[in-house]
Amino acid sequence: MTSRPPRPRERGIPEATVARLPVYLRALQALQDRGTLTVSSEALASAAGVNSAKLRKDLSHLGSYGTRGVGYEVEYLVYQISRELGLTQDWAVAIAGIGNLGRALANYGGFGTRGFRIAALLDADPAMVGQSVASLDVRHIDNLEDVVRSTGVSIGVITTPAASAQGVATRFVQAGVASILNFAPVVLNVPDGVDVRKVDLSIELQILAFHAQRRADGDGRDAERAGLELM
Amino acid sequence: MTSRPPRPRERGIPEATVARLPVYLRALQALQDRGTLTVSSEALASAAGVNSAKLRKDLSHLGSYGTRGVGYEVEYLVYQISRELGLTQDWAVAIAGIGNLGRALANYGGFGTRGFRIAALLDADPAMVGQSVASLDVRHIDNLEDVVRSTGVSIGVITTPAASAQGVATRFVQAGVASILNFAPVVLNVPDGVDVRKVDLSIELQILAFHAQRRADGDGRDAERAGLELM
DNA sequence: ACGTGCTTGTGAAAGCATGCACAAAGTGGG
């Protein structure tokens, strides 16, 4: 029951590792573009901004894809990580809320290259509906269920105002969408089994402000502290 | 040397706690808008989407601001968290890269209300320079140092293409900006003491895809798994 | 065929974060 070689990975890659795999993938693709064939954990770790022991442990969760004394074959590793992340299949994404941010996402080219295809745009504003954004017609949010079903959407992105976000999320879920990326500044309530990730610009700024203040306090209070001057 | 009451908090709030304080703050402000005067850890935790023990431990790092048997006074807690996060002062933010995303951020009203003021917009495209976005003139990126100094910018937001991001980051740092929020899909290299946070849309989607695939694999392989059907 | 040198993969230790469960501390009613 524990024969590893044929199907190397067990279920259960740590969450922290999953969050770093896309970073490794991007670094590897950059190497690939430059024609690099193999890379050591040290070099890849430095390109990805992590420590090499962490990188090796992360990769070890996918299987034993390196060669001792040599490193990792870039192309093979790109494939293995892509497969693990589910990027070898095609994911249809719907964006709800075509304001500034929704438009910015719709026009962002970075998705298409990695298995994500923007399949539908939805908005509640009648003036918006029917307009063409990034070569897609904006549909009215009332058609959410139809649109999800007919275009096979499995990931929903919410860029609506905060007040509408929960409603849209609930409709996504009821239409069978179990993965949601939420940009609205609210905590979404969804049933178990639905995966919500949140991106919140204002929270990131607040975290930066906290650290900036701490630096400033330290400088003021205990004269020079470790920090900027140790380079 | 360990007298607590007068200045309750020691240095060193855990990073995980810092990341949640903005969420609590938002939930508290929503309560405040509804006229709520006090709130229990249970109620606030549920509004913030966390468990109440975690909330209490988080808040205990700031000091003892609750009343046993009653809860927390909303207004007082808003003030304490704001102060801890450094939101009682005003932070000048510069946005470099006025593409779709940069414009979306510039026009997003959510910052102003919480101590952040967009003080400058920068772009490398001569056609963009001089245009007015969100009532600010776009300046050429070559003026970065001048702009930072003259407007007192202390937080830099990078929404440039990936290829330009590292250059802009380096210039921000040399101009004295020690807090950077990076939307470009690259790992930035900065000296110690500079705080970089990354927001990466494509990474979030990839993490969602991973979990979505895992759900699908499970359903296919071991018939029905725990998940959507347990509601 | 064998030894040398390099790099991976992984136990084991240390460090964080989470959640339980309860004592401590306050409120309000009788």
Next chain:
DNA sequence: CCCACTTTGTGCATGCTTTCACAAGCACGT
């Protein structure tokens, strides 16, 4: 004034993450 009730603040146990340090393994030159 005391008792019952509520809710905070926190010690402790558990689990997850990171980091160290080194044995195992492979390539290459001789």
